Amino acid sequence: MSSIVNIKGLSKVYSGGHQALSTVDLDINEGEILALLGPNGAGKTTLISIICGIVSASSGTVTVAEHDIINDYRITRNMIGLVPQELTLGAFDTVWNTVNFSRGLFGKKANPAYLEQLLKELSLWDKKDNELRQLSGGMKRRVLIAKALSHEPRILFLDEPTAGVDVELRQDMWKMVRRLNESGVTIILTTHYIEEAEEIADRVGIINQGELLLVDDKQCLMQKLGKKQLLIELKQSIDKIPAGLEAFNLESSADGNQLTYTYDPDVERTGITALLKSLNEVGIVLKDLQTSQSSLEEIFVRLVNTR
Amino acid sequence: MINYQAIRVIYKYEMLRAWHTLLQTIASPVISTSLYFVVFGAAIGSRIEEIEGVSYAVFIVPGLVMLSLLTQSISNASFGIFFPKFTGSIYEVMSAPISFFEIVVGYVGAAASKSLILGTIILLTANLFVDLNIAHPFVMVLFLVLTCISFALFGFIIGLWATNFEKLQLIPMLVITPLVFLGGSFYSVNMLPPAWQTVTLFNPVLYLISGFRWSFFEVADVSVGVSLAMICLFLLVCLVLVWWMFKTGYRLKQ
Known part of the structure; x- marks a missing residue:
């Protein structure tokens, strides 16, 4: 063009x-x-x-x-x-x-x-x-x-x-x-x-x-700028994130029913496989998985704020 | 290449504006001129002796025409450019493929045309009250046209300069009206005490009225040549000023 x-x-x-x-x-x-x-x-x-x-x-x-x-x-x-x-x-x-x-x-x-x-x-x-x-x-x-x-x-x-x-x-x-x-x-x-x-x-x-x-x-x-998020719904709520999952920087929802994992979809290793394996090891049972991509709005706010 | 279409639409637009405000543009000057005739011509004028062989009622006709011409040229042209500035619709003219020359021809041309029509109407109205004999019709038309153009230009400058309605009225009210009244609209300068005669010579409007009056009665305060030179000089000053304003984007472009 x-x-x-x-x-x-x-x-x-x-x-x-x-x-x-x-x-x-x-x-x-x-x-x-x-x-x-x-x-x-x-x-x-x-x-x-x-x-x-x-x-x-x-x-x-x-x-x-x-x-x-x-x-x-x-x-x-x-x-x-x-x-x-x-x-x-x-x-x-x-x-x-x-x-x-x-x-x-x-x-x-x-x-x-x-x-x-x-x-x-x-x-x-x-x-x-x-x-x-x-x-x-x-x-x-x-x-x-x-x-x-x-x-x-x-x-x-x-x-x-x-x-x-x-x-x-x-x-x-x-x-x-x-x-x-x-x-x-x-x-x-x-x-x-x-x-x-x-x-x-x-x-x-x-x-x-x-x-x-x-x-x-x-x-x-x-x-390029959009981070993806993996939303993990749990079968049973948890009080705190179990030991052994620190490396993934998970965020848990207020009611303890959901964990959020943020990752970059463009890198070689997203860490999703490792995360799921670790969750399994600590005995957390999953109900549902969902991914979402950040909107232009989030990209925008991030860009404007970092300057 | 000249954008004739643009000149045409601006001119047409401005002429149309007068059509919408017909009462204000045409009727009000005609009525005020008639009033002047009744008061100065018939009532007071009958007790004033002839001035250089011309009866007072007739003597004031050129001055009256100039009075209306000057004020109307200025108010018309200044409002024509001020209003789009005020509403913001001037953006369109600024972003159109049109030069400053074309903008001026459109706006000032229309304002001058309207004044010219007005001047003719006033002369015709005056003719109803008194017998008018125009000694030099060609010179009269020349003065009429030059005055309309140069004061429309001056009004255009005021319209560009004004940032609010008050400023728009300021110069016509505080400068032009006194100058016209003191420029011999209603009297011959010879009627003034000598000291004031000298002061009056610094009033540019005097030259206009004097020259214009000469074209009617061959009676003048200053010579016609000087009058013509003065009006041309004023026109030139206005042209330079407008050119400078557009060149620098004064009050139009940031």
Whole structure:
């Protein structure tokens, strides 16, 4: 897969002295869904805003399809659609006028048929003559998406798209994101909800305090960093872990009915066979066995905390 | 390559905004102009002698037009760019493939067009009250157009600069209105004591009104050439200021 957005050594220090980004390097692949994960104030919005031309970088370069975002801004911005985090819309324009305005701003000729289809897809068609101030929060979010897509971008940035959004809209949105992605649109979304990244993204980048801690395939990431746990249910509860099992660092549940063994699934010897043998030797009778893998959330918390 | 579509949609959007606030944009200046005519023209004006051969009611017409033109150009253009900044929807203009030049042409062009229409309406209204003879129609239109453009630009600068509604009103209220009133809208500078005449020469609006009035009656406080030069200078200063603001991303880009 070739990369469509290249970010090199990108830093941003705001005029107040706040370092929002420190030397971020990132390649975004064409056609992927990349989730940028990080707590509030991590620098996600700053990163997106620089690529879209709303904030200027302190140092570093960004190219989109090999065009510099500053020198060739007309070319790069044409390829990009942005759905901002805040519900930043005018008040007195109608839905129809505002999407036409957006399309025109990007230098595209009017195309009522395309915009009609777009509004229908976003369940906005029957609201097309409503003024923006009359719309609910969810509807405003849909309008922002319609505006971002009005000029048929190749790359779509969604900044915290599901903040304050109900279940229905969230599902609609993910359906739309997948469909766009299938049609070849590269999608970059920021979120602080880990389930979201886990659910939809191909790759996940983790940002904290302006640093891009890592970017990896979601699967690889979970494999690489994900410890597995073996849950052992016991036939009879135990008061304490019997002698001879110290080497396994077992944790017992409060009621003494369950033991948990944490291991790394990728090493040669996981220690499971030895553990089962030892359990047998000390006379513990097993009822059930179960393994579980740590979620992205646990990986995330671990990464953010270790820094 | 120029993004004509973008200029077109911004211009159209701004013109449409006036359409929605038709009462405020058109009716209010027409009503206030009529009021000025009733008060200064008919009531007070009838007791004032002619100024350099022109009856007072007629004499104040150019000043009245300028008064509305200046305030409306500024408020229109400043609000046009301030409101998207206020709601945050400016992000879209910032992230669109559009240059500062195109943004200015769109917003300022629309504001200037609206003022131009307004100026014409006021002149037509004035014509209902008094008989207007325009000595130099071409020069009059030139002054009208230059004033609309340069003060729309100035309003645009205020709109960019303002961070809240109070600041938006500040300069029009504290600077422009006094300058217009003291710039000879309602009197000839010759009517002032000599000391004040000198002070008035530092008021840029004087040159505008004087030049504009000359195009009607061939009566002026300062020569037309100086008037034209002054308005061009003001236009240039505004252009440089806007260019600098976009270049540095002042109040727009962090």
